[in-house]
Amino acid sequence: xAGVTQTPKFQVLKTGQSMTLQCAQDMNHEYMSxxxxxxGMGLRLIHYSVGAGITDQGEVPNGYNVSRSxxxxxxxxxxxxxxxxxxVYFCASSTGTGPGYTDTQYFGPGTRLTVx
Amino acid sequence: xxxxTQMEGPVTLSEEAFLTINCTYTATGYPSLFWYVQYPxxxxxxxxxxxxxxxxxxxxxxxxxxxxxxxxFHLEKGSVQVSDSAVYFCALSERGYQKVTFGTGTKLQVIx
Numbered sequence: 270x271a272g273v274t275q276t277p278k279f280q281v282l283k284t285g286q287s288m289t290l291q292c293a294q295d296m297n298h299e300y301m302s303x304x305x306x307x308x309g310m311g312l313r314l315i316h317y318s319v320g321a322g323i324t325d326q327g328e329v330p331n332g333y334n335v336s337r338s339x340x341x342x343x344x345x346x347x348x349x350x351x352x353x354x355x356x357v358y359f360c361a362s363s364t365g366t367g368p369g370y371t372d373t374q375y376f377g378p379g380t381r382l383t384v385x
Numbered sequence: 386x387x388x389x390t391q392m393e394g395p396v397t398l399s400e401e402a403f404l405t406i407n408c409t410y411t412a413t414g415y416p417s418l419f420w421y422v423q424y425p426x427x428x429x430x431x432x433x434x435x436x437x438x439x440x441x442x443x444x445x446x447x448x449x450x451x452x453x454x455x456x457x458f459h460l461e462k463g464s465v466q467v468s469d470s471a472v473y474f475c476a477l478s479e480r481g482y483q484k485v486t487f488g489t490g491t492k493l494q495v496i497x
Contacts, residue, residue: 302485376421
């Protein structure tokens with residue numbers, strides 16, 4: 270099991286550019302989520318998904334889009350990057366509310382994004 | 386809404402010192418409580434958890450007890466090591482829901 274994988278590990282963008290942060294998990298987890306981590310603010314939820322085809326907004330969704338076409342993948346799209354989006358981004362997954370339910374989150378290693 | 390408050394860091398301790406990191410929470414229901422740890426350059430990983438009042442979670446010498454009466458989940462370790470240097474996050478999730486609310490994190494530095 271690779272667990273939760275994220276690519277790229279580092280990325281530098283210019284203001285206005287777009288990009289997609291990739292996230293994949295091989296644990297057949299229903300629930301996946303994206304967080305950003307900023308100094309002094311902990312982790313803030315951007316978007317989440319409770320299963321393929323279902324997504325919803327978290328605490329700080331503006332400037333980000335997500336889709337969930339498969340159970341395994343949950344990409345995060347930055348539409349037009351801004352310096353305020355400079356952060357470390359973490360993807361996480363958990364089993365969901367079905368059989369085998371557990372509320373433990375499994376995190377990827379993160380993507381460090383700098384927007385100039 | 387739900388919230389988690391934990392002590393600000395950084396916390397600097399000498400090796401073999403006793404560690405306490407305070408965490409209190411506000412929740413509408415009966416949440417599960419967690420401590421996650423983030424080592425430098427890595428993602429978060431679960432350290433321990435407790436799912437109901439008076440439960441004690443423990444792992445790697447760390448302990449935390451779910452105190453409903455004081456809405457607290459303080460993290461303790463009797464003797465810290467240099468390898469415990471990391472950022473520690475207190476968190477909660479409401480029962481049956483997957484969304485997690487995190488505290489702001491407490492950085493621990495252990496010096497030899």
